[in-house]
Amino acid sequence: DQQVKQNSPSLSVQEGRISILNCDYTNSMFDYFLWYKKYPAEGPTFLISISSIKDKNEDGRFTVFLNKSAKHLSLHIVPSQPGDSAVYFCAASDGYGGSQGNLIFGKGTKLSVKP
């Protein structure tokens, strides 16, 4: 059973517009969430994270929103750029500083930003 779900396998947006990538989770024990970005033939790279005590975290063009009651988070990229084209993975864990640091990943959403 998937504890972290990214229901859209792909998303295509125009350069300059907003990209919104969605992620849902089922485990209410998750309290730390991350987004990773992956280019072809490379490993995932950390992009942005959010703790469950917050509902928003912003870093430049990237903003992550967390809705705990809906067990939903989203990544907003604005404005989108062609270099943002990659696969984005949502990940969750049951706590920073936990004994295991086990990350549960979604299947990823492939974002294509068209010039």
Added chain:
Amino acid sequence: DTAVSQTPKYLVTQMGNDKSIKCEQNLGHDTMYWYKQDSKKFLKIMFSYNNKELIINETVPNRFSPKSPDKAHLNLHINSLELGDSAVYFCASSQVVGDNEQFFGPGTRLTVL
């Protein structure tokens, strides 16, 4: 100056063979991980090691044996390879146990024929 490196990048082998994938990190991190990304694109943790000691083993068949000679290296040895082992294997590291920000290697694409 690659932070987390893996070798080889591609590995093609026959069923029944034994193979190893090497991983090294030069970040001074205490914790290292192996993940498997299967054909359905799920990225799942297999093992994690902290200071050369195993702390997570996610019900991986015992044909998979990680070995950590020192905290900068975590190698993955696979015995009696099966078709279902074909996947991309990612090594990762983090500063300490429970540090969610993990740094990933480029991956090793294993194809078992």
